[in-house]
Amino acid sequence: MLVYVNLLATAGNETTNRLIGWTGKLLSDHPDQRRALVADPSGIPNAIEEILRYEPPAPHVARCTSRDVELHGRRIPDGSAVLFLVGAANRDDRRFPDGDRFDVGRRFGHHLTFVYGAHFCVGAALARLEGRVALEELLARFPDWEVDMDRAELASTSTVRGWETLPASLN
Numbered sequence: 794m795l796v797y798v799n800l801l802a803t804a805g806n807e808t809t810n811r812l813i814g815w816t817g818k819l820l821s822d823h824p825d826q827r828r829a830l831v832a833d834p835s836g837i838p839n840a841i842e843e844i845l846r847y848e849p850p851a852p853h854v855a856r857c858t859s860r861d862v863e864l865h866g867r868r869i870p871d872g873s874a875v876l877f878l879v880g881a882a883n884r885d886d887r888r889f890p891d892g893d894r895f896d897v898g899r900r901f902g903h904h905l906t907f908v909y910g911a912h913f914c915v916g917a918a919l920a921r922l923e924g925r926v927a928l929e930e931l932l933a934r935f936p937d938w939e940v941d942m943d944r945a946e947l948a949s950t951s952t953v954r955g956w957e958t959l960p961a962s963l964n
Contacts, residue, residue, distance in 0.1 A: 797915070805916040809923045811850035811948075811955025812841075816928055818959060819844055819895055821940040826897045831936040834929060840897035841924040846904035847895050852880035852954050854908055879905050880954075937964040 820827040830836050854877045862869045869875060882905045884892035889901060907914035914920070941960045948957040 801916045801919060805919060805923075807950075807953055808850040808916075809920050811953050812845065812920060812924045813927045814956035814959050815848040815850070816841075816844050816924065817931070817938070817961060818940055818945075818956065819848065821938055821961065823895055823897075824937070824939075826895070827932070827936075830897060830928070831932050834932065836897060837928050837932075838921075838925055839899075841921055841928060842901075842904065843895065843897050843899050844924070845906040845921075846883045846889065846899075846901070848954070849879045849883060849904075849906040850953050850955055851906075853878050854912075856912070877908075879908070935963050938962065939964060 820830070826840075830840055856875050856877065858869050858871055858873045858875060860871050883889065886892045889899075889904075903909070907917040907920075938961045941962060944958065944960045946957045948955055
């Protein structure tokens with residue numbers, strides 16, 4: 794139990810921080826969608842799913858094949874290192890029509906931010922809960938904001954993608 798709690802506390806801390814940062818940035822970029830969530834907070838859980846799809850905090854995952862695999866007509870030999878680009882997969886128009894469009898009302902079944910199958914993220918439920926609560930509280934207290942992109946800085950890490958600083962002005 795202690796190992797599991799430690800994993801959630803350490804691995805989930807940085808990724809959830811990045812999710813909350815992307816929430817602020819994307820809803821600043823799309824004030825009409827932010828206003829719709831303020832007017833109807835029941836859309837917040839779906840908005841979190843769209844934020845996770847559109848800007849996954851961990852945009853890539855590395856694995857090694859345990860056997861020969863064929864994908865899209867290409868053979869990947871046993872023992873090969875494979876880099877799965879979650880951010881690209883989540884924008885694939887074959888799975889997510891108009892995948893480069895951010896839409897908190899988008900309806901879809903399953904994005905790949907938390908991966909899939911045997912390697913599904915053990916902290917997915919906690920991340921969703923933390924993201925939802927953070928957005929609920931943010932919108933209740935500060936329904937209108939604008940990010941100062943001139944002073945915003947992306948964090949420089951090899952594993953996650955998000956904001957080191959994301960200053961905003963409240964309107």
